[in-house]
Amino acid sequence: MTPKQFAKHLALQPYCPHCGDTETLVPNHRANRGAGSPKSLNKPSNILVLCSMMNGLIESDAKAAATARRYGWKLSKWDNPAEKPYYDLVTNCWWLLDDNYNRDKLNE
Numbered sequence: 531m532t533p534k535q536f537a538k539h540l541a542l543q544p545y546c547p548h549c550g551d552t553e554t555l556v557p558n559h560r561a562n563r564g565a566g567s568p569k570s571l572n573k574p575s576n577i578l579v580l581c582s583m584m585n586g587l588i589e590s591d592a593k594a595a596a597t598a599r600r601y602g603w604k605l606s607k608w609d610n611p612a613e614k615p616y617y618d619l620v621t622n623c624w625w626l627l628d629d630n631y632n633r634d635k636l637n638e
């Protein structure tokens with residue numbers, strides 16, 4: 531991912547949906563290690579901005595990984611990220627990302 535692409539993600543997701551952090555944000559692949567091409571891996575709907583702490587915990591801590599799956603921060607490699615919303619604990623709502631750097635707030 532280029533800095534320019536990451537800047538677009540930050541404009542869309544300016545804080546961590548877990549804790550609201552704005553200082554240590556990193557791009558997290560929602561669905562990864564799949565059979566998909568690198569292009570599908572890096573499509574905008576597959577990128578969720580998280581704080582570096584949560585990003586690390588998802589990979590190393592079973593409880594954090596379960597939380598991430600429940601909230602759509604982490605997806606199965608078979609999921610289409612553009613069809614899977616993620617939950618934002620800061621605003622208490624679900625968002626659906628698209629592949630044009632937009633996000634839609636979903637109604638309950």
Ligand SMILES: [Zn+2]
Nearest residue numbers: 546548549581
């Ligand atoms: Zn966080």
